[in-house]
Structures are given as C-alpha cells and as structure tokens.
Amino acid sequence: MTVQSSTEPGTAGRLPPLRSGKRRRPRPRGPRASGRTAALYLAPTGIVLLAVMAYPLYQLVQLSLYEYGQAQASGGAPLEFRGLGNYADLLGDARFWMVLLNTCGFAAVCVLGSLTVGIALAVLASRVRWLPRTLLFLAALGAWATPAVAGSTVWLFLFDQDFGLVNEILSGIGLESMEGFSWTYDRFVAFALVAGEVIWCSFPFVMVTMYAGIKAIPGEMIEAAALDGASTWRTTRSVLMPMLRPLLVIATIQSIIWDFKIFTQIYVMTDGGGIAGRNLVLNVYAYQEAFAGSSYGLGSAIGVVMTALLLLITVIYLRVQRGFGEST
Amino acid sequence: MTTAVRTSTRHGTGRRRSAKRPARTLAEIVAVLVAAVVAFPLYWMLLTAFKPTGQIQSTDPRPWTLSPTLENFRRVLTVDDFGRYFLNSVVVAGIVVLVSLLISFLAAVALTKFRFRGRTVLLVMILVAQMVPVEALTIPLFFLMRSVGSVAPWFGLNHLGSLVLVHLAFSLPFAIWMLRGFVAAVPDELEEAATLDGAGRFRFTWQVLFPLVAPGLVAMSVLSFIHAWNDFLFAKTFIISATENQTLPLAILVFFKPTGNDWGAIMAGSTLMTIPVLIFFVLVQRHLVSGIAGAVKT
Numbered sequence: 185m186t187v188q189s190s191t192e193p194g195t196a197g198r199l200p201p202l203r204s205g206k207r208r209r210p211r212p213r214g215p216r217a218s219g220r221t222a223a224l225y226l227a228p229t230g231i232v233l234l235a236v237m238a239y240p241l242y243q244l245v246q247l248s249l250y251e252y253g254q255a256q257a258s259g260g261a262p263l264e265f266r267g268l269g270n271y272a273d274l275l276g277d278a279r280f281w282m283v284l285l286n287t288c289g290f291a292a293v294c295v296l297g298s299l300t301v302g303i304a305l306a307v308l309a310s311r312v313r314w315l316p317r318t319l320l321f322l323a324a325l326g327a328w329a330t331p332a333v334a335g336s337t338v339w340l341f342l343f344d345q346d347f348g349l350v351n352e353i354l355s356g357i358g359l360e361s362m363e364g365f366s367w368t369y370d371r372f373v374a375f376a377l378v379a380g381e382v383i384w385c386s387f388p389f390v391m392v393t394m395y396a397g398i399k400a401i402p403g404e405m406i407e408a409a410a411l412d413g414a415s416t417w418r419t420t421r422s423v424l425m426p427m428l429r430p431l432l433v434i435a436t437i438q439s440i441i442w443d444f445k446i447f448t449q450i451y452v453m454t455d456g457g458g459i460a461g462r463n464l465v466l467n468v469y470a471y472q473e474a475f476a477g478s479s480y481g482l483g484s485a486i487g488v489v490m491t492a493l494l495l496l497i498t499v500i501y502l503r504v505q506r507g508f509g510e511s512t
Numbered sequence: 513m514t515t516a517v518r519t520s521t522r523h524g525t526g527r528r529r530s531a532k533r534p535a536r537t538l539a540e541i542v543a544v545l546v547a548a549v550v551a552f553p554l555y556w557m558l559l560t561a562f563k564p565t566g567q568i569q570s571t572d573p574r575p576w577t578l579s580p581t582l583e584n585f586r587r588v589l590t591v592d593d594f595g596r597y598f599l600n601s602v603v604v605a606g607i608v609v610l611v612s613l614l615i616s617f618l619a620a621v622a623l624t625k626f627r628f629r630g631r632t633v634l635l636v637m638i639l640v641a642q643m644v645p646v647e648a649l650t651i652p653l654f655f656l657m658r659s660v661g662s663v664a665p666w667f668g669l670n671h672l673g674s675l676v677l678v679h680l681a682f683s684l685p686f687a688i689w690m691l692r693g694f695v696a697a698v699p700d701e702l703e704e705a706a707t708l709d710g711a712g713r714f715r716f717t718w719q720v721l722f723p724l725v726a727p728g729l730v731a732m733s734v735l736s737f738i739h740a741w742n743d744f745l746f747a748k749t750f751i752i753s754a755t756e757n758q759t760l761p762l763a764i765l766v767f768f769k770p771t772g773n774d775w776g777a778i779m780a781g782s783t784l785m786t787i788p789v790l791i792f793f794v795l796v797q798r799h800l801v802s803g804i805a806g807a808v809k810t
Contacts, residue, residue, distance in 0.1 A: 219626075219628040219629065221622070221626060221713050222622040222626040222628045222631075223628075225618040225619060225621055225622035225626075225717075226618070226619050226622050226623075226634070228614075228615035228618065228619075229615050229616060229618070229619040229684055229688065232615070232677070232680050232681055232684060233641060233681060233684060233685070235677075235681075236653070236656075236677050236678060236680065236681035237641060237644060237646070237649070237681045239652075239656070240649040240652035240653050240656055241644060241649060241652075243652035243655070243656070244648065244649055244651065244652045247651060247652060247655075257655075305546065308539060308542065308543050308546070309543065311536060311539050312536065312539050312540045312543045313536075313540065316539075316540040316543040316544050316547070317543065319543070319544055319547040320543050320544075320546060320547045320550075321797070321801075322547070322551070322794075323546075323547040323548070323550040323551040324547075324550060325793045325794065325797055325800075326550070326551055326554050326790060326793075327550050327551075327553075327554070328793065329738070329786065329789040329790045329792070329793040330553075330554065330786050330789070330790075331738070331741060331742045331760075331761065331782075331785050331786060331789060332742045332744065332761070333742070333744055333760075333761040333764055333765075333782070333785070334557070334764070334782035334783075334785050334786045335553070337557075337764060337778050337779070337781075337782045338553045338554070338556060338557040338779070338782060339553060341556070341557075341560065341775050341778070341779065342553060342556060344773075344775070346569075347568060347569055347570075347775060349556065349573045352572075352573040353573060356573070384550070384553070389804070392800075392801050392804050393804055395801075396801065396802075396804065441642070441643060441645070444645070445645040445647045445648070447647055447744065447745045448742070448744040448745065448761070451744070451745075452744070452765070467645075467647050467648070467745075470648065470650070470651070471650065471745070471749075474650070474651045475654075475749060480651050480655075483651050484651050484652070487648035487649065487650075487651060488648075490645060490648045491644060491645055491648050494643060494645055495640075495643055498643055
C-alpha cells in the first residue's frame, strides 16, 4: 500500500507538469466493460511474469527448506526436508554475517555516492551554458552506456598493479610506495575500487532524473521566493526540496535496488569475491554456495534473505519518506 | 517589476546577473573538468585497444599513441570467436527489446486506459515485481530452464532462449511502469474521438496510442536493451557447456589469465561491446532523458 501511494496519484499532484497542459491523472475510461480486452492485453505479460518470476520465487522459498545438493540435483538422492535448517546454518555462520555486513555497507556507500555525485552534477548542469552542459551529459551518457563487464575491465586496467595508469601517475609524482600497489588485495581498498566503478556508471541515472526535476521548476517560483526575502537556503529547503522529493525517492529506491544486488562488478573486479572471500556480497555468496559448492538449498536461503532484506529496506525507506513528506 | 522578473527568468540567472558571471564561469570550468574525468575511462579503453602490446605493458603512461594498430581486435576476433558471441548478444537483446516493447505497451494501455476489477491489485503487483531481485532467483531459474529444456530445447539450458525469457521478466515491470506515464498523458478525448470515428479498441491502440507514446517506447527499449546486453550472471549460469551460445560479457574474460592478463585484447573486446550501446544512447539521448523524466513523474 505504501509502495503504491508514494509513486501513484499522490505524487502526481505534487509534481509540476513538464509539458504544461498535457498532464492529467490516469483516468480509466467510462463504464463500458473492458475486462475482456484488458485480460487479453495483460495476458502475455502475465504469463511471462508468472512463469519466470512468481513461480521461481515460490520455488526459491521451497528450495531453501530442503537439503538440496549435487546428489539431489542429479536425482541420485531423495529430497530431505530440513525446515528452517538452512537458515539456522546461515545465522550460526560467522561468514554469513560478514557477507551481510559487506553487502549493506557496500550498497550504502554506492547509493550515497551515486546520489551525491548525481545531484551535485544535476545542479551544476542546470547552472551552466549549453556547451559545458552538453559535454557533461555526453560524458555521463557514456559512463551509463558502458556495459558492466566493460566498465569493470577498464577500471581494473586503470588500477592495475603493474601496467595501470593510476600507479604510474602516483609513483611519478613522488609517491614511490604506490609503485606496484595492489588495489584489489586489501579488503577495503578493493571494495572502494569496485564502489568507484559502480558510482561511475550509476550516477548518470540520478543526474538525468534530478536534472529533469530541476528544469521542471518554474523560474518564477524561485524568483517569487527571492522577492519575498527568502534566503537561498530557505528557498532550497521550502521551495525546491518539496518539488524534488518525489524524484529523489525514485532515484534512491532505484539505487538501493541496483546496488544491493550487484553481481558483475564484484565478480569480475575481485575475481569471484576477493581473496578468501573477503569481498563477497550476498548475491555472489549465494552464487558461489549454489553453483560452485553445489549447496542449492543453502544458496536459496541466502536468496530469500536477500529478497526479504531488499523489500524491507525499500518499505522502511518509503515509510520514512512519507512521514517526512507529511510533516513538512 | 514585471520586466525585471521576465528578463531574469529568461536568462535564468537572477537579478544579480553581473555579480554571478564569475561564478558561472567557474562552474563551467568545473563542469568541463568533471566531464573529462567521467569520460576518461572510456577514452583510456579506446586508446589501449589501439595500442601495440609493447606500449601497453610499459611504464609509459602517455595518453596517446603514434603507432595505432588493429592487432588487439584481430586477436579478439580470431583467438576468441568474438563475432559469434557478438551475434548471440545481438539476438538475445534484440528479441528481448522487441517482445518487451510489444507486450509491455499492451499491459501499460490496459492498466492506464481500461477500467476493470483488480486493476489496483495488478498495479501494486507490478510495482512489487520491480523490487524482486531477479538475481536472487538464479537457482530456481536454473532448475526451471533445465526442465524446460527437455520439453522445448530452445528455451532450455545452453540455449539463447533461456536468456531471452529471463531478461523479459527482468525488463517488463520497469518497462510497464515507465510506459504508463506516457499512455496516461494521451488525453482521453482522443479515444472518444476515435470511437466516434468508428475505431475499435485495437485500432485505437495501434494506430493512435502506439505512435503517440513512441518516445516512451524508445526510452524503454534502450533500458531493456542494456539490461540484456549487460547480463553476466545468467549467461554464466545458463550457458554451461555450449560455449558457442555464450554472450559477449563472458567472452572478454577469456583474456584474463593467471600468467598475465592480455590487456590489449580485453580493452579491444570491451570497446567492441561498448560501441553499439554508445551509438544507441547518443542516437536516442533526447528520448531517453525525456523518457526517464516522463516515467519518474507519474
């Protein structure tokens, strides 16, 4: 319910029209019965989503309750119901807690990073003339368009121990200790490197979204606030922020969803989760447990935990945002 | 007073325009520098792809090369059958874009323009579906594709069809959500007029709505395309033994070797993989930006 009301008509009223006059709430047509046509139109989507999303989701939960290893997967051994056994194993495993902490910390850094960079550059883009703005947008579109694997390899190469440009430059300007420095060895340095790449390719979405929001604010409004004697800070807080909040909510939720389940960058840049699995996040951990370790039941339990956490974080975030929106 | 307001809004810089000029120049310098930094990894990738091996594996960080070569591309295309993987990626992403375009458009129309029971419930379900981390479903999807394979081999493990199915599920919820804004922006009067002219629902959908929401469809297809094109996890999980059906993201990793990474080939492969998306993005950037804006304000 919360989910719906914050992205549905509720926000439509708070947002200024981008194309004036054309905006209106989605109003379903008159009383003519359209159930049958609607069913026809929705059927293809429904079939795909039921088969490839809803059913696997049900199976994921089911698998997580069984002992399901190599023998069971090949049909060589009967299924053994474990109840919450897999979950008990997980909760009792220090490694799981480390991975969970990794995931939350890493996602938080990536989300905050892409929001900060994205918003700052959106504001910057709205204050400059055509040429610098176009350059900024082209660069951002370039980073956005770069496939995750390609982006990971380029960043790895830039920070390569022996042939990387970054080490060359750092040692060239006198930091001798940086010669041959490994950016993927230390746990936190490796995470920071991956986070850098993730922020690089995900801030453009935030930037484009927020830029559209800033552009949609009529100049007269800021002018009127200034004439009324409002300070820049006051104008930002009382005029701009309320108008930008719905967009900010969307940008944040999208970032949380993306960054919480990152797989490719971690897998490629830390070679499957870092030395001794120090750079594992939940998604990579589940993959390793299931497909490298043949513990499909345990892997599924990790998948369930991940899904539940993601939904929980999103719902809490929406709640907080809504409460915040109503109190101001 | 009126004149003052109008002038300042046209220039968008406020009344103290002259005082703000140095600030804007500074902002413009910063913007250009930031653009250069953001674009730099792409430049370095392109440059390295054309550098001879000797220059890549040296301690000379010159940001140009006087002896560009296609040697790295040749290696990628011959040692690793890159053309084949490229084609596989194009097929998967292409089919995903076409199918999701058609069926998400229909769903968006039904959810926006039609009134029927359970509409709100379906809307909430689409929004929730967007939050389901499809990556977490890799394990059950693997078993699903394995059993599908015995009935319909094309959609089973080791075949491109399995990737198409998964990426469809990936992109549909977001696509529908994005298109809804565009469909809703079409005034209802148009449908009334069309009905008066004797057009049925189907004709109205395809001949009136479809062209009107084209910018939204373009933006949506770019995002579906990049989703399918980028995928690493499912290609790695589903295409196990039939390497000829592998897609691009995995093909590049062949050049990472314990004995020393072939950076020239890796950068050439990454370039080949990035260029189609870059072209796509630049061609449709206007629609993409307005599409995102249109989708997020609904």
